[in-house]
């Protein structure tokens with residue numbers, strides 16, 4: 001990518017093609033102190049109020065800078081790198097390459113908590129690991145009731161749901177969800193019926209005195225890539241049919257329709273939803289439903305297979321942060337008479353982790 005000047009026009013060359021950069025695009029980016037607030041980086045002018053045809057009356061190019069004078073008298077000095085960065089047009093979080101994993105993964109992505117961690121390089125490393133693997137475990141997090149709220153709000157902002165600002169995971173009488181029993185929980189994603197689905201779950205272990213109650217994780221990315229290769233018809237129908245997910249309790253009825261495997265605009269993995277107690281496929285031709293049910297059975301078999309399931313025990317002070325769009329989670333059963341098992345959970349969204357990661361990248365000049 002290269003910037004060139006010709007006849008007061010600015011061009012960018014990329015992959016053999018040369019195109020003019022719209023003068024207004026450059027005019028919008030003028031950056032003197034009269035035009036941009038230093039602290040917030042917000043414009044001090046409204047570009048929609050600039051009337052008339054903006055043209056460049058003078059421009060010069062050096063190794064690092066592009067100096068421009070516009071026909072409305074405004075002058076600016078732009079860095080070449082900032083222009084190139086914008087033209088790369090990449091969401092940097094989408095290009096952190098996902099690492100597929102299965103039950104053979106040995107390293108559980110552990111990072112020791114320290115009170116300053118939210119402003120340390122260690123948090124940057126932990127977040128990169130999170131984007132690569134879909135989960136990370138912080139160790140030695142203070143075992144205090146509700147500390148999870150501080151933790152979540154120190155990365156970004158907590159995402160409240162119908163289970164409250166945070167939720168307590170322990171067996172309780174008359175539960176409104178199987179999570180609040182001592183029954184095993186097969187791998188699932190949380191809140192598939194919400195719009196939008198909460199992006200990231202945090203789960204903080206306060207007490208774990210029982211011998212069972214292992215936490216389980218499955219990489220939905222690994223499993224769906226496997227399905228795509230081995231059973232392309234199953235993969236296709238699960239990426240096409242929108243299913244209704246629903247949650248009903250006394251106070252609310254929540255519903256959302258989505259594919260079980262959602263792809264992005266480039267047909268790449270975006271999100272999985274899996275919770276076979278809450279999904280309702282629409283009525284379709286019998287043949288199509290035959291294929292759909294076979295596909296759902298197959299993906300369920302893969303999600304539940306030992307080959308893909310990571311099983312580990314959370315100890316008091318462990319805080320598991322997992323991507324609810326990529327990973328499935330669950331737990332093995334336990335005997336509530338053996339002792340206490342008490343976890344606290346909450347959600348945050350991707351803007352929290354992305355915002356923190358960008359901040360730390362800026363801070364440590366990475």
Ligand SMILES: [Fe+2]
Pocket residue numbers: 179188189190329
């Ligand atoms: Fe869950």
